[in-house]
Amino acid sequence: MAQxxxxxxxxxxxxxxxxxxxxxxxxxxxxxxxGKRIGSGRNERELHKDPTAHAEVLAIRxxxxxxxxxxxxxxxxxxxxxxxxxxxxxxxxSRIPRVVFGAWDEKAGAVGSVYDLxxxxxxNHRVExxxxxxxxxxxxxxxxxxxxxx
Numbered sequence: 001m002a003q004x005x006x007x008x009x010x011x012x013x014x015x016x017x018x019x020x021x022x023x024x025x026x027x028x029x030x031x032x033x034x035g036k037r038i039g040s041g042r043n044e045r046e047l048h049k050d051p052t053a054h055a056e057v058l059a060i061r062x063x064x065x066x067x068x069x070x071x072x073x074x075x076x077x078x079x080x081x082x083x084x085x086x087x088x089x090x091x092x093x094s095r096i097p098r099v100v101f102g103a104w105d106e107k108a109g110a111v112g113s114v115y116d117l118x119x120x121x122x123x124n125h126r127v128e129x130x131x132x133x134x135x136x137x138x139x140x141x142x143x144x145x146x147x148x149x150x
Contacts, residue, residue, distance in 0.1 A: 004100050007031070007078045008134040011102070014042055015055075015080045015141055021047040025145050028055035028079035030063035030072060030096070038075070039063025055079060056087035060094050072096045080138040082109035082131070088117040092125050100130040102138030 007029075014027035023043040030039035041058025045051060056079055064070050076098040077091060083101065088110035091099060099118060101111065110117045111129055118127035 003035075004078075004130055004133045007100060008080070008102050008138070011078050011080045012134065012137055012141060014040065015138075018042045018044075019145065023047060025141050026055045026079065026081045028059040028077060030059050031076045031078065032067075033074040038066040052086065054084065054087050055081075056083050057090050060090050060096070064094065070094055076100060080141065081105055082111050082113055083118075084108045085110040085115065085117065088115070091118060091127060092123060095125055096127060098128040098130070100133055102133055103135050103142060104132065104139075 011027045011029060015025040018025040018027070021044065023046045027042040029037050032038050039059040039062035041055045041062065043055050044053040044058065056077060059077065060072065063072055063075065072094040075096050077096050078100045080102045082103065082105040083091060083099065084105065099111065104113050106113050108114060112131060118129055
């Protein structure tokens with residue numbers, strides 16, 4: 001579990017960079033089987049005016065380019081916020097076997113809060129989910145962002 005905490009600490013630091021662009025501070029990265037970061041992303045919807053520019057999608061795109069393959073077998077996705085439906089779909093389609101996330105998203109979460117797509121037995125791929133890693137620190141970052149918006 002200490003390794004998960006270290007990963008999330010790094011993701012939280014990456015998420016803070018989103019404050020510079022006015023984006024919701026969420027960050028994600030993909031690690032290969034050796035623990036090497038092969039893809040990174042943070043929310044960039046506001047920066048690029050792109051509704052699909054979620055941290056997870058950007059990290060998955062970069063990882064696929066690094067591997068020159070859309071099959072991200074043997075990888076782990078680390079993200080500060082529970083993935084939404086779109087991001088859960090990208091995780092499933094890229095065949096990522098493990099997701100580690102921080103804060104729960106009670107409004108749009110698709111990995112246990114509102115939906116649980118990654119472990120839905122009706123689908124052809126299921127994902128190991130490690131939830132709530134440094135959840136309070138991840139949630140505090142989001143609260144800080146939205147408090148400044150008010």
